[in-house]
Amino acid sequence: MLFKVAQGCYHKDVPRLVDHDQRRAEIGEAAIRVILREGLTGVTVRGIAAEAGWSTGSLRHYFGNQHELQAYVVRAATETLHRRVLPRVQRPRTEGSVVDRIAGIVEENLPLDAERREEYALWAAVVEWERHHPPENGSVTWDDQRALYRQCIAAMRGHEPVRDPDRAAHPHPDPQVELWAALLHTFVDGLASQLVNTPGELSPGTAAALLRSLLEAVPGQQPDPHALQ
Amino acid sequence: MLFKVAQGCYHKDVPRLVDHDQRRAEIGEAAIRVILREGLTGVTVRGIAAEAGWSTGSLRHYFGNQHELQAYVVRAATETLHRRVLPRVQRPRTEGSVVDRIAGIVEENLPLDAERREEYALWAAVVEWERHHPPENGSVTWDDQRALYRQCIAAMRGHEPVRDPDRAAHPHPDPQVELWAALLHTFVDGLASQLVNTPGELSPGTAAALLRSLLEAVPGQQPDPHALQ
DNA sequence: CTTTAAATAACACGGGCGTGTCATTGCGGC
DNA sequence: GCCGCAATGACACGCCCGTGTTATTTAAAG
Numbered sequence: 001m002l003f004k005v006a007q008g009c010y011h012k013d014v015p016r017l018v019d020h021d022q023r024r025a026e027i028g029e030a031a032i033r034v035i036l037r038e039g040l041t042g043v044t045v046r047g048i049a050a051e052a053g054w055s056t057g058s059l060r061h062y063f064g065n066q067h068e069l070q071a072y073v074v075r076a077a078t079e080t081l082h083r084r085v086l087p088r089v090q091r092p093r094t095e096g097s098v099v100d101r102i103a104g105i106v107e108e109n110l111p112l113d114a115e116r117r118e119e120y121a122l123w124a125a126v127v128e129w130e131r132h133h134p135p136e137n138g139s140v141t142w143d144d145q146r147a148l149y150r151q152c153i154a155a156m157r158g159h160e161p162v163r164d165p166d167r168a169a170h171p172h173p174d175p176q177v178e179l180w181a182a183l184l185h186t187f188v189d190g191l192a193s194q195l196v197n198t199p200g201e202l203s204p205g206t207a208a209a210l211l212r213s214l215l216e217a218v219p220g221q222q223p224d225p226h227a228l229q
Numbered sequence: 230m231l232f233k234v235a236q237g238c239y240h241k242d243v244p245r246l247v248d249h250d251q252r253r254a255e256i257g258e259a260a261i262r263v264i265l266r267e268g269l270t271g272v273t274v275r276g277i278a279a280e281a282g283w284s285t286g287s288l289r290h291y292f293g294n295q296h297e298l299q300a301y302v303v304r305a306a307t308e309t310l311h312r313r314v315l316p317r318v319q320r321p322r323t324e325g326s327v328v329d330r331i332a333g334i335v336e337e338n339l340p341l342d343a344e345r346r347e348e349y350a351l352w353a354a355v356v357e358w359e360r361h362h363p364p365e366n367g368s369v370t371w372d373d374q375r376a377l378y379r380q381c382i383a384a385m386r387g388h389e390p391v392r393d394p395d396r397a398a399h400p401h402p403d404p405q406v407e408l409w410a411a412l413l414h415t416f417v418d419g420l421a422s423q424l425v426n427t428p429g430e431l432s433p434g435t436a437a438a439l440l441r442s443l444l445e446a447v448p449g450q451q452p453d454p455h456a457l458q
Numbered sequence: 459c460t461t462t463a464a465a466t467a468a469c470a471c472g473g474g475c476g477t478g479t480c481a482t483t484g485c486g487g488c
Numbered sequence: 489g490c491c492g493c494a495a496t497g498a499c500a501c502g503c504c505c506g507t508g509t510t511a512t513t514t515a516a517a518g
Contacts, residue, residue, distance in 0.1 A: 044504085044506080045505080045506060045507085046504075054466080054467085055466065055467045055468070056467090056506085056507090057465090057466060057467055057468075057469095057508095057509095058465070058466050060507080060508090061464085061466080065506075065507075066505095066506065066507090127426050127427070130426075130427070131425075134429055139427050139429070139430060142427050142430045179439075182435075182439055183416070183439060183442060183446075185419075185423075186416055186419035186420055186423060186439060187416050187419050188419065189418075189422045190414075190415035190416050190417065190419025190422065191419070192422075193418045193419065193421075193422045194418055196360075197356050197359075197360050198356070198359070198360075198368050198371050200363055200367065200368070201367065201368060201371045206411075210411055210412060210415060213408055213412060214412055217412075217446055217448075273475065274475080274476065274477080275475070283496080283497080284496065284497040284498070285476090285477085285498095286478095286479095286480095286495090286496060286497050286498075287496055287497065289478090290494085290495065290496080294476075294477075295475095295476065295477090
């Protein structure tokens with residue numbers, strides 16, 4: 001101990017050789033590559049060390065055991081996901097019908113092409129981790145998704161978009177928004193499940209068409225809801 | 230070879246000690262217990278041998294390698310599933326509203342209680358296997374599900390129930406039946422996915438309520454469709 | 459330069475796995 | 489009673505895993 005505290009404050013007589021946080025991030029990137037290749041079960045001490053180009057002994061300076069390593073990797077994967085898909089989801093959409101615009105947003109979360117399948121593999125790894133290590137304050141990934149679909153349904157029904165992320169995390173005053181957000185959320189999970197489990201039975205095109213059919217069944221749609229930011 | 234052909238016809242000079250098929254079935258039951266406990270990845274040669282009470286060498290007389298063992302187990306699990314849930318699905322339902330009766334059928338496929346969670350674990354193992362070994366003639370499990378939901382939606386819309394299983398496997402002439410069967414199928418998969426992946430976010434009661442909400446959104450419902458056999 | 463301790467790497471241990479080998483057992487046929 | 493062979497089970501091999509120990513390297517501090 002006594003070699004580093006907080007932000008770059010070093011104690012005497014101790015050589016600073018590497019930045020632990022930066023090294024951990026580097027290992028996290030290697031681990032994410034492994035996850036995309038082999039899934040969360042492929043995240044082994046030896047495997048990550050080989051992928052990152054170090055020995056297992058070196059890794060143990062940053063992660064005491066496999067559990068710590070995996071926990072860190074899952075956190076890194078979550079951040080990578082947010083960084084990659086959030087901007088796409090929040091991209092302003094002004095063309096097409098209401099259903100098309102909402103569908104475009106929702107499709108960013110579906111494994112419809114190679115890129116999103118990769119991201120979905122990351123997502124699945126996070127869910128897999130949360131399944132075995134249930135977060136006590138509710139699943140962040142689940143809550144984020146639900147908030148997104150709440151916003152989508154609310155917009156379709158002509159409600160003002162809620163800018164405050166905290167407010168968006170709470171139930172919508174319109175009970176129909178809550179209901180159809182839940183229906184949409186569940187339906188999207190079903191689409192994703194079928195796309196990865198039985199790709200021969202459900203093509204990406206059919207999945208997109210089904211999504212639009214469900215959106216068209218949402219009651220109380222406004223012809224021109226407030227612009228989707 | 231030359232020790233047994235077809236049904237109990239033995240060749241000369243060969244001691245018949247055990248019935249291979251019966252022994253394989255016995256091993257299959259042990260393997261299913263292991264699947265329920267540890268999933269398909271828990272189906273190891275050593276593990277199954279221990280569960281069944283034999284040595285690994287004995288198992289190798291019936292299964293040349295792990296792949297054969299798992300393939301057999303998946304087939305056995307599929308049959309067990311059909312034997313257990315099909316009668317429940319086809320149980321005559323005469324009480325409650327149309328939506329309630331259909332929901333009762335669909336719920337037999339959802340991991341809503343301990344018993345059905347067990348069956349869902351089996352089901353998931355089958356899907357997992359089919360994902361890595363795609364059947365060329367289409368997924369039997371998927372086709373069965375789709376046919377069931379087709380029948381459900383058709384009944385809600387007042388169509389005559391199709392008795393011939395072959396006919397039920399084909400698309401329904403009513404395009405709305407096809408569409409909503411697909412929507413329902415996808416939605417049920419989503420419910421199942423959330424029930425097992427994020428049980429803290431979706432209770433069995435909420436899942437059942439959501440299912441009923443979706444069924445109520447099915448267009449063209451008849452107040453009193455033909456009795457559900 | 460010497461000292462010092464972090465950083466690194468190499469290795470060992472114990473365990474689980476799939477798979478192959480081989481001696482033993484015991485039933486069926488003579 | 490005796491033989492043959494399917495059936496059985498114990499064991500070995502090689503591989504991968506997590507983890508702990510230990511020696512070597514390296515760079516900062518004096």
